[in-house]
Amino acid sequence: MNIAHLSYLRCPTCHSALSHMSGNDETGWVVCDAQHRFAIQYGVLDLLGPARPQSLAAQSNEWPITAWAYERLWRPYALSILSGQSFPLTRELDYICGDIRQPRVIVDVACSNGLYARAMQTAYRDAQVIGIDRAWPMLLEAQRRARRARLPISYVRADARALPIHDRSIDVITVGGSWNEMEQGDVVVQELTRISRPFAYLRSMGLTASDKRVGQVIQGLAASGGVHFPAPDALVSLLAAYDWSVTNQQQHGIVQLIKAQQRG
Numbered sequence: 673m674n675i676a677h678l679s680y681l682r683c684p685t686c687h688s689a690l691s692h693m694s695g696n697d698e699t700g701w702v703v704c705d706a707q708h709r710f711a712i713q714y715g716v717l718d719l720l721g722p723a724r725p726q727s728l729a730a731q732s733n734e735w736p737i738t739a740w741a742y743e744r745l746w747r748p749y750a751l752s753i754l755s756g757q758s759f760p761l762t763r764e765l766d767y768i769c770g771d772i773r774q775p776r777v778i779v780d781v782a783c784s785n786g787l788y789a790r791a792m793q794t795a796y797r798d799a800q801v802i803g804i805d806r807a808w809p810m811l812l813e814a815q816r817r818a819r820r821a822r823l824p825i826s827y828v829r830a831d832a833r834a835l836p837i838h839d840r841s842i843d844v845i846t847v848g849g850s851w852n853e854m855e856q857g858d859v860v861v862q863e864l865t866r867i868s869r870p871f872a873y874l875r876s877m878g879l880t881a882s883d884k885r886v887g888q889v890i891q892g893l894a895a896s897g898g899v900h901f902p903a904p905d906a907l908v909s910l911l912a913a914y915d916w917s918v919t920n921q922q923q924h925g926i927v928q929l930i931k932a933q934q935r936g
């Protein structure tokens with residue numbers, strides 16, 4: 673946790689400003705103007721409290737084995753498997769990090785192991801990067817990976833539907849593959865819009881409904897575990913409703929990549 677990043681964050685309960693109370697960026701306490709207190713443990717700021725995941729997909733993110741395996745065994749191959757073509761991680765990260773002018777503050781929402789957060793901090797060394805997720809084991813793994821790469825990213829435990837971030841304070845938002853596990857995507861987009869500065873950038877990767885029979889059967893099974901696959905135009909329509917202009921959209925199999933920019 674980079675203590676300087678507290679200036680971008682707010683209390684999830686009363687929305688007042690947060691300040692450092694005691695300890696250091698590894699272990700300590702943060703307090704809001706109304707004296708709500710939050711712990712920093714293992715370098716991660718917990719603004720959520722006890723875990724309350726709702727779906728099986730969300731619960732699985734709370735298992736340490738998922739956090740361990742996610743970037744080691746799944747993420748490098750995910751887009752090639754899901755798109756049905758060779759789609760190396762470098763191609764995905766080039767897309768996500770490209771076409772952005774001098775960002776100051778970047779937030780990776782539902783960041784898992786912080787893949788996009790690290791790519792952004794590497795691409796934009798002077799930017800302040802914050803990763804947010806609900807799953808504690810994912811955040812611990814993200815923190816370990818950032819520290820190993822010597823990247824000063826802050827990781828914060830919070831809910832994407834109630835982001836603990838001040839209004840109009842963020843230049844770039846990334847969402848990587850997490851739309852499919854989110855409850856209430858419309859509330860999340862509303863929050864992303866609230867925290868965005870005018871002309872902020874959004875970079876998104878998500879999975880859409882399959883038009884193939886086998887894919888539909890698999891996606892139907894996944895739905896019972898809380899993973900859902902919207903129609904390809906669903907997110908685009910949702911973003912448009914919140915004043916986001918989609919500047920680029922790519923569909924590779926069920927993989928959907930989107931670049932959008934907030935209207936001024």
Ligand SMILES: [Zn+2]
Binds near residue numbers: 683684685706707
């Ligand atoms: Zn408070």
